Amino acid sequence: MRESRVLICAASYDHLKEAVDSAFQLFSPDLEGKKVLIKPNVLRDARPEEGITTHPAVLKAVVEKVISYRPTALWVGDNPGLLGYGMNEFCFARAGLVEAACGFYTNIGIEAVEVPFHLGSIEKISISRAVIEADVVISLPKFKTHGLTLLTGAVKNSYGIIPGAQKATLHRLAGSSERFQEVLVEVFRLRPPDFFIVDAIVGMEGNGPASTELRDIGLILASDDAMALDAVIAYMMGLEPTSLRTLTYGHEGGLGEIALEKISIIGDLRRIPNFKLPPRAGDITGRDERIRELMRKRVKERPSVNHELCSRCGTCVAQCPAHALEMIMGGYPTLPNLDRCIACFCCQELCPEKAITLQ
Numbered sequence: 001m002r003e004s005r006v007l008i009c010a011a012s013y014d015h016l017k018e019a020v021d022s023a024f025q026l027f028s029p030d031l032e033g034k035k036v037l038i039k040p041n042v043l044r045d046a047r048p049e050e051g052i053t054t055h056p057a058v059l060k061a062v063v064e065k066v067i068s069y070r071p072t073a074l075w076v077g078d079n080p081g082l083l084g085y086g087m088n089e090f091c092f093a094r095a096g097l098v099e100a101a102c103g104f105y106t107n108i109g110i111e112a113v114e115v116p117f118h119l120g121s122i123e124k125i126s127i128s129r130a131v132i133e134a135d136v137v138i139s140l141p142k143f144k145t146h147g148l149t150l151l152t153g154a155v156k157n158s159y160g161i162i163p164g165a166q167k168a169t170l171h172r173l174a175g176s177s178e179r180f181q182e183v184l185v186e187v188f189r190l191r192p193p194d195f196f197i198v199d200a201i202v203g204m205e206g207n208g209p210a211s212t213e214l215r216d217i218g219l220i221l222a223s224d225d226a227m228a229l230d231a232v233i234a235y236m237m238g239l240e241p242t243s244l245r246t247l248t249y250g251h252e253g254g255l256g257e258i259a260l261e262k263i264s265i266i267g268d269l270r271r272i273p274n275f276k277l278p279p280r281a282g283d284i285t286g287r288d289e290r291i292r293e294l295m296r297k298r299v300k301e302r303p304s305v306n307h308e309l310c311s312r313c314g315t316c317v318a319q320c321p322a323h324a325l326e327m328i329m330g331g332y333p334t335l336p337n338l339d340r341c342i343a344c345f346c347c348q349e350l351c352p353e354k355a356i357t358l359q
């Protein structure tokens, strides 16, 4: 069985070549003469300084490194959450990632292939053709919290292989947070990336993945084992890896190692002091399983709109997969029927004004 290794390297956006070189040297991805897809995290249209998307300096350093291996094809792409003609390139451009892609930006949302996938009434889903055609997939997650899954790392970054409105459909069919985390793992399993480099130079804490609370961490993390990498991220955030369903489910499914004592850490692994977790962490990380179960059944988070920040753009209403939000009489988005909300937090992720929090 291969050893699970995670590299932790100090870096800044001005000085990260050494960290990226170390990652490629340690994991030696086989890229020469191969078709390579680099997939950053492009959640939505956001400027680099908002810390929502993989920073362009990280993407540029990785692209330049990959070019030096002389691949036969190179694509840089993702499927952001915002739908609509031209939104893919718009999101990449706003995040500074078209320029950072050095001419290799590709709208991978245009061409998709169907693959078997069983969830509720669906039996197949479409994923970007580039994901299937690439010999090597390099994933560039961002070190961030997530209101629903607690962290967004290696596993969650692969949700972006799905173009179009299917992400919302899977959210809706999954229904619960626990089940959605299993669905994330099943999507990841469709084509696990070969290599991961995490932008943990500036991370996000609090109510991610589009929170205003950024945290200077000053690190690049790398691995070829997504489970081990997410277990390390969880530990750094102050979470027990076994409290995350993505990790226990993925580990049970043979996707990698999550026991820190079995992972070879190259670098200095420490918890980040006083790292702010999303509100949902309380009912997941409590010590008593009976209390956790009670919390899961009785406590449901729902989105709440801050009227002072809301510009009434309607994005959350248009993108809600459960059609739970309404703009009543041209006012602010409201939830007329709480039961219809499936607590997927897509509205929070996509709100350009960061006006939505969980209640």
Ligand code: SF4
Residues within 6 Å of the ligand: 305, 309, 310, 311, 312, 313, 314, 315, 316, 317, 333, 350, 351, 352, 353, 354, 355, 356
């Ligand atoms: S997306 Fe945000 S700003 Fe736009 S209507 Fe919804 S809450 Fe308001």
Ligand code: SF4
Residues within 6 Å of the ligand: 303, 319, 320, 321, 322, 323, 324, 325, 335, 340, 341, 342, 343, 344, 345, 346, 347, 348
């Ligand atoms: S209101 Fe928000 S959290 Fe609820 S289902 Fe719609 S997008 Fe998801």
